[in-house]
Amino acid sequence: MQLEYFQLIDRIVDLNVSERTITVEAQVPLQNTIFEGHFPGYPIMPGVLLIEAMAQTSGWLLIALMKFERMPFLGAVKEAKMRGFVSPGELLKIDASVVHEGSGFAITAAKVSVGGELRCNATITFRHIPFPNPDLRGHMEAMAKRIGFPQQAIAHD
Amino acid sequence: MSSTFDQVATIIAETCDIPRDTITPESHAIDDLGIDSLDFLDIAFAIDKAFGIKLPLEKWTQEVNDGKATTEQYFVLENLSARIDELVAAKGA
Numbered sequence: 687m688q689l690e691y692f693q694l695i696d697r698i699v700d701l702n703v704s705e706r707t708i709t710v711e712a713q714v715p716l717q718n719t720i721f722e723g724h725f726p727g728y729p730i731m732p733g734v735l736l737i738e739a740m741a742q743t744s745g746w747l748l749i750a751l752m753k754f755e756r757m758p759f760l761g762a763v764k765e766a767k768m769r770g771f772v773s774p775g776e777l778l779k780i781d782a783s784v785v786h787e788g789s790g791f792a793i794t795a796a797k798v799s800v801g802g803e804l805r806c807n808a809t810i811t812f813r814h815i816p817f818p819n820p821d822l823r824g825h826m827e828a829m830a831k832r833i834g835f836p837q838q839a840i841a842h843d
Numbered sequence: 844m845s846s847t848f849d850q851v852a853t854i855i856a857e858t859c860d861i862p863r864d865t866i867t868p869e870s871h872a873i874d875d876l877g878i879d880s881l882d883f884l885d886i887a888f889a890i891d892k893a894f895g896i897k898l899p900l901e902k903w904t905q906e907v908n909d910g911k912a913t914t915e916q917y918f919v920l921e922n923l924s925a926r927i928d929e930l931v932a933a934k935g936a
Contacts, residue, residue: 761881788891790901791884811884 687712687739689720694739695780698834701750706784708747710833712739716775731772736806737763740796744782744810746835748792749826751784757822758812761791766808776800790814847894847924854889855920858882868921873914896930 687694700709714731721729741760748758772778782796790813797807817823831837845853848868855872856863859882872878878886887898906912916922 761884786888786891788884788887789897789899793888
């Protein structure tokens with residue numbers, strides 16, 4: 687997890703295109719300036735970043751389903767529930783699945799757990815469009831390799 | 844069994860918190876009911892689920908942007924309902 691670069695997930699543990707599910711891991715850093723303010727003397731991971739982590743996890747699943755030809759963008763977050771605190775140094779397991787694939791949009795359900803204990807979950811809506819430029823696609827492909835995105839899921843045209 | 848329009852109107856009323864009695868077959872979802880594109884995704888999701896179809900929103904938007912269709916053709920509710928009926932019929936064919 688590189689909070690400064692808004693990279694919230696570290697590695698894809700499982701990506702099942704036919705089941706439309708993904709599982710990733712993310713290591714919360716032990717130290718970060720964010721924890722100095724959130725909160726002084728009682729550091730916990732901000733809920734908005736946990737939502738972003740669930741959105742990024744869902745995003746990689748959608749990219750895989752769309753054969754790396756389209757980019758999902760966050761549209762709406764519903765029923766986001768912060769059920770327990772996430773502390774510095776904890777290892778997150780984030781699962782996401784597709785609830786609905788519409789025309790130009792998709793809805794996912796995602797959850798974050800630590801050691802088998804559910805910490806938060808949300809339903810997330812994305813709009814997706816063809817990659818707007820080669821730079822973004824190249825950046826996403828490079829990141830995909832870094833986090834263990836199945837290379838066969840990257841279409842080459 | 845309620846008509847397609849009735850089902851669509853109920854979905855819109857419940858999804859967007861719009862009084863059901865203000866929604867008529869002549870209502871334009873965008874111009875009259877003030878539904879924006881993001882809110883329309885919730886409606887599309889509910890319609891897709893209720894009718895077992897996939898509203899081709901991208902295709903419709905492209906046609907409107909290209910000047911090949913008007914928003915009235917797809918977003919006036921009686922027309923939207925007719926498009927839904929066509930999609931349901933095509934699915935069963």
